[in-house]
Amino acid sequence: MKADILAPIPDRLSFEQAAALPLVLTTGAQLIERAVKPQPGWTVLVTGALGGVGRTAVYVALKHGVHVIAGVKSSQREEASKLGAERVVALDDEKDVASLRDLDAIADTVGGETIARLLKAIRPGGVLGSVLGEPKEAAGKDIQVHAFMAQPDASRLYELAEDVARGEFTIPIARTYRLEQAREAQDLAEHKHPGGKVLLVA
Numbered sequence: 001m002k003a004d005i006l007a008p009i010p011d012r013l014s015f016e017q018a019a020a021l022p023l024v025l026t027t028g029a030q031l032i033e034r035a036v037k038p039q040p041g042w043t044v045l046v047t048g049a050l051g052g053v054g055r056t057a058v059y060v061a062l063k064h065g066v067h068v069i070a071g072v073k074s075s076q077r078e079e080a081s082k083l084g085a086e087r088v089v090a091l092d093d094e095k096d097v098a099s100l101r102d103l104d105a106i107a108d109t110v111g112g113e114t115i116a117r118l119l120k121a122i123r124p125g126g127v128l129g130s131v132l133g134e135p136k137e138a139a140g141k142d143i144q145v146h147a148f149m150a151q152p153d154a155s156r157l158y159e160l161a162e163d164v165a166r167g168e169f170t171i172p173i174a175r176t177y178r179l180e181q182a183r184e185a186q187d188l189a190e191h192k193h194p195g196g197k198v199l200l201v202a
Contacts, residue, residue: 047108
């Protein structure tokens with residue numbers, strides 16, 4: 001691993017806390033800053049806003065002067081209200097979805113049928129930024145689609161890790177397992193929606 005892609009751990013973070021951060025912080029920031037590229041005053045919907053990538057995207061978008069709508073499940077409304085977004089919508093509620101219109105952009109972390117239903121809410125010429133590739137339903141629509149894979153950015157990672165250390169936003173850790181419990185950890189992460197990162201420690 002090259003030294004220039006490594007970031008130091010802020011003093012106020014434990015090794016376990018820091019382990020939960022690199023991929024989600026980098027991906028969430030680049031979803032906003034490299035894929036969506038919002039202008040101040042834009043209205044941007046972040047799907048999967050309570051996931052690690054989504055939480056980061058909400059935080060970064062707010063820092064860029066964006067009007068953020070947090071898209072979550074109906075059961076997550078209360079928790080999502082703590083993210084600082086101007087509005088929370090339930091993406092499994094048809095009335096909530098129907099209320100979305102003339103969005104400048106969607107920062108998508110969920111894909112599938114959810115994003116297919118949401119495309120009509122983007123204004124003509126608006127942007128879909130995605131960590132999951134270009135949805136086939138976007139073909140022929142008057143929107144810009146920017147799908148990407150996150151790239152290492154040590155300086156930005158450190159900046160955001162410092163923000164986490166100061167308590168400006170959080171990436172929850174649902175549970176920590178020992179290495180010999182890897183199978184149990186994998187099952188939790190894949191099938192039981194733990195509500196945070198699942199860590200393996202030596």
